[in-house]
Amino acid sequence: MTTTTLSSSTRQYLSNWNIRTQAWLLLEKRALYGLSATRILVGIAMLGILITNFGNRYVLWGPGSFWAEPLRERSEFGFLLSLFSTDSPLLFTLFYLALIGVAVAVVIGWRTRLMTIALVLGMPALVERADILGNQGDNIARIGLLFMVFMTTNAHWSVDARRRRRRVADNLTPAQKLWWGHPILPDWITTLLHNAALVALACQVFILYTASALYKVQGDLWQAGTALHYPLSLHEYGVFPWLNSMLTTNPFLLTALTYFSVYVQLFFAVALLHPVSRRLVLIGVICLHGGIAVLMGLPWFSLAMLAFDAIFVSSRTYQALQRWVGRRFRGFRSKIGAVPKTGSARQPEALGAAEPLDATDPEAREKPRAKVK
Amino acid sequence: MKTDLASETVDELPYSSPPAKPAPQETPELRNKLNQLPSAARFLVWPLLVLVLIHSLLVATWAAPGTPVREEIGADNLRSYILPTFEQNWSIFAPNPRRVAVTFEVRAQMQDPSSGDTYTTDWVDLVEGEDQEIRHNFFPSRTSGMARRTADRLHNARANMNETQIEWVEANFVETPIEDLASGLRDVSGGAGATQINNYMTADQVAVNLATGYARYAWEGEVVHVQFRTSTRPAPSYQNRHEQTVDDTNPTVREYGWRAPAEISDHELEYFERYAQQAGADR
Numbered sequence: 210m211t212t213t214t215l216s217s218s219t220r221q222y223l224s225n226w227n228i229r230t231q232a233w234l235l236l237e238k239r240a241l242y243g244l245s246a247t248r249i250l251v252g253i254a255m256l257g258i259l260i261t262n263f264g265n266r267y268v269l270w271g272p273g274s275f276w277a278e279p280l281r282e283r284s285e286f287g288f289l290l291s292l293f294s295t296d297s298p299l300l301f302t303l304f305y306l307a308l309i310g311v312a313v314a315v316v317i318g319w320r321t322r323l324m325t326i327a328l329v330l331g332m333p334a335l336v337e338r339a340d341i342l343g344n345q346g347d348n349i350a351r352i353g354l355l356f357m358v359f360m361t362t363n364a365h366w367s368v369d370a371r372r373r374r375r376r377v378a379d380n381l382t383p384a385q386k387l388w389w390g391h392p393i394l395p396d397w398i399t400t401l402l403h404n405a406a407l408v409a410l411a412c413q414v415f416i417l418y419t420a421s422a423l424y425k426v427q428g429d430l431w432q433a434g435t436a437l438h439y440p441l442s443l444h445e446y447g448v449f450p451w452l453n454s455m456l457t458t459n460p461f462l463l464t465a466l467t468y469f470s471v472y473v474q475l476f477f478a479v480a481l482l483h484p485v486s487r488r489l490v491l492i493g494v495i496c497l498h499g500g501i502a503v504l505m506g507l508p509w510f511s512l513a514m515l516a517f518d519a520i521f522v523s524s525r526t527y528q529a530l531q532r533w534v535g536r537r538f539r540g541f542r543s544k545i546g547a548v549p550k551t552g553s554a555r556q557p558e559a560l561g562a563a564e565p566l567d568a569t570d571p572e573a574r575e576k577p578r579a580k581v582k
Numbered sequence: 583m584k585t586d587l588a589s590e591t592v593d594e595l596p597y598s599s600p601p602a603k604p605a606p607q608e609t610p611e612l613r614n615k616l617n618q619l620p621s622a623a624r625f626l627v628w629p630l631l632v633l634v635l636i637h638s639l640l641v642a643t644w645a646a647p648g649t650p651v652r653e654e655i656g657a658d659n660l661r662s663y664i665l666p667t668f669e670q671n672w673s674i675f676a677p678n679p680r681r682v683a684v685t686f687e688v689r690a691q692m693q694d695p696s697s698g699d700t701y702t703t704d705w706v707d708l709v710e711g712e713d714q715e716i717r718h719n720f721f722p723s724r725t726s727g728m729a730r731r732t733a734d735r736l737h738n739a740r741a742n743m744n745e746t747q748i749e750w751v752e753a754n755f756v757e758t759p760i761e762d763l764a765s766g767l768r769d770v771s772g773g774a775g776a777t778q779i780n781n782y783m784t785a786d787q788v789a790v791n792l793a794t795g796y797a798r799y800a801w802e803g804e805v806v807h808v809q810f811r812t813s814t815r816p817a818p819s820y821q822n823r824h825e826q827t828v829d830d831t832n833p834t835v836r837e838y839g840w841r842a843p844a845e846i847s848d849h850e851l852e853y854f855e856r857y858a859q860q861a862g863a864d865r
Contacts, residue, residue: 225609231627232612235619261721265856269724273853275846276728276791279784285666298853333666341731341788342724348670355667397623405630412638420645421672427647428677435820439681442817442828444713445730448720458823506722 234404235397241364242527243520244407245318248325248362250516251350252316255332257509259309270338271301277339284337292334308335318367322358329354345417346510352413353517359406361399363390365527407520414517415478418494422475431471434464446505453504466500473497481521494518640664645672682814683828684737685709686729686789690797691806691840703801705811708792709733711861725857732788733812739782740836744773751782754839756807760786786838794844795854800863807840 233239267273270293281290295301308331314324329351336347363369369390378391386393430436440446441453457463473493480490495515502511616624643652644664652660664670687705694700708729715726740751750766763786767779774782793808813833818826846854 228609228612228616230631231616231624234627234631235623236612236615257721258724262723262725265723265725267853268855268857271853273850273856275844275850276788276795276854278791279787283780283784285669287666296849337666339724339728341735342727345670345672345674352668352670395620397619401623401626401630405634408631409634409637412634413641416638416642416645417670417672420642420647421674421676423647424673424676428679430678430681431676433820436675436679438820438823439817440675440679442823443680443683444716444828445680445683445726447713447717448722449718463820503720506716506719508721 234401236400238361238364238400238403239407240520240524241361242524243522244357244360244362245365245367246519246522246527247353247516248318248321248357249316249366250512250519251353251357252312252328254346254509254512254516255328255350256309256312256316257512258332258336259305259312261509263305266305267298267301269342270335271305272296272298274339277341280341281338284340286333286337286340289330289334290338292331293338305335308332318363318369321363321367321369325354325357325362329358344507344510346507346513349413349417349517350513353410353513356406356410356413360403360410365531410517410520414520418474418477422471422477425471426475431467434467437467437470438463441504448504448506456504469493470497487521491518491521641668641670644668645670647673681817683709683817684730684733685813685815685833686733686792686810687812688793688796688808688810690793690801690808690843692797692801692803693806694803700806703797706796706800706862708796708861715860725860728857729792729861732785732792733814735781735785736789736812736838737814737836739774739778739785742774742778743767743782744770746770747773751786752837752839754807754841756840756842760790760841786841787844789838790841791844791846793841794846795851796858796861796863797843798846798851799854799858800861805843808843809840810838812836812838 262269268276272295284290293301293304295304308328311324311327311331314320315328332347332354333351336343373390376389376391378386378389381389381391383393392399425431425436428436430439438457441457444450447453456466473490474497476486477490477494480486495518498511498515502508639651640655640660640663643649643655644660685707686709687707689703689705691700691702712726712728712730716722740748743751747767747770750763750770753763753766755763760783764779764783767774767782768776789810790808793810794805797805797808813835815828815831815833817828818831
């Protein structure tokens, strides 16, 4: 073997990688199911913040939030904070309700890109008016929503997707295309932007878990396996104090949960590389955030975090989930009599046959229905 | 259909996922597809990817513990890139988790407008009402952090203050403008630096606002002065978990001087009601 053959095979190898990288970024939009799930989950998280604080909206961020004025004067968000700056409770409530409407629109995928832009501006404009009360869920939601502006997050489970299927893109003017939700820019531009933003979002998630773990492994209480005992014994995180103490007084459970919290975060990025460990770490991260949501009273923080983990679940899993929900929903509908019961309706074969042809083909869902002649 | 379903289930098995390395003959096919795109598309891929990676590197440097990379980039440069859009902090519950409970107590000197008599109220802990908001509530409101986080900010800002600076903080500023506290703190050599003093002054004003809001709402008469004090008490160690709860440990109390009340309009005060009631005020 000579050096020339070595270098030519290396060149061949690099060239293949170059082609594969270009193909990954240019040929199709990735993680369309995952990002649709992300859209719904982060939308619900924002909606949750808005609704559960609705009763206290004036004192938190509105005309009664004079107490936070010194914080606002030093805020980095500057002009954005003036959006909700009004003495009128009526006007404030109207803006607040509009933001709730925007969050709902993002959840159901109505005019998704526009509504995502409105949400990524509206949420910080509101919650950063009292940044002292914020948490990292606000930050990850803002960053993730910003990346979502460049991505297609309405490919599935959305009003936009339904509208798009109703009218094919042929022979439409740009304005009509915009109205029916068809792209006006060339495919390669939107695909490239989508995938690049997806890479940026994935890196952001890796960074946050890895950094979080690197800080924890420095701590002697995390190493000692007792770390969780401390916050869970505070009133601050005492939603159900008896539940917290039940978990933390058992030495085996406490050590296991403490180590679990560190390991899930530490190994998150690496575990995604192998299909088995990917499933394990995704289940782990769901459990971790589920625990934080219930035990520590931080549901919207947890949901915002989970929303962006959703991009790492495969399209195939989402399709299986969709079929399962479809079957359950159909069963439920026939039970309440919304769907006429036929003899074979409950047979799996018949159900399978009744499913739309495109259910098994991720590509087909992207395409509009054949033009009706 | 049955067989289709079955084969899909097999596909779901972890071991049957696609091989890590695509077969080499795939590349010509991909190459053909790519060749159908405008050349600008292929030209832009790598620059865009590099941009994404540089961005991610900057975010990673910001989010991770301090490294020589951060020094090389420069803290201020990094800050100006990250803030406010990409602001994030992942040292939550780390290196060690939160293990103190705090109190934030307020009291006021009140004056009866008709008789001119003044009286000093009892201390009221605003954090207690915040704890109540959390208990048995899966969806606590953010009002559960107003006094608690203000106390945290005060404590952080005080952490590096030396004795002379603490004396300044404990002094009264009822006639003297509060700006004199800032300049007084700055003139002390050593102790807390400029950033911490600014943080302290912000937290002090927030604390005065909360104290005034509560006093105006809860107590009869005109507010003459307000005062707040804070404390921390440690969660009992794991070893002592059966002997003590967080409510039995010894608190460390931090004092602050009397302050002139904040100027709050009646209109603003009206909407403060929800918080004052959460803190236990009944009017």
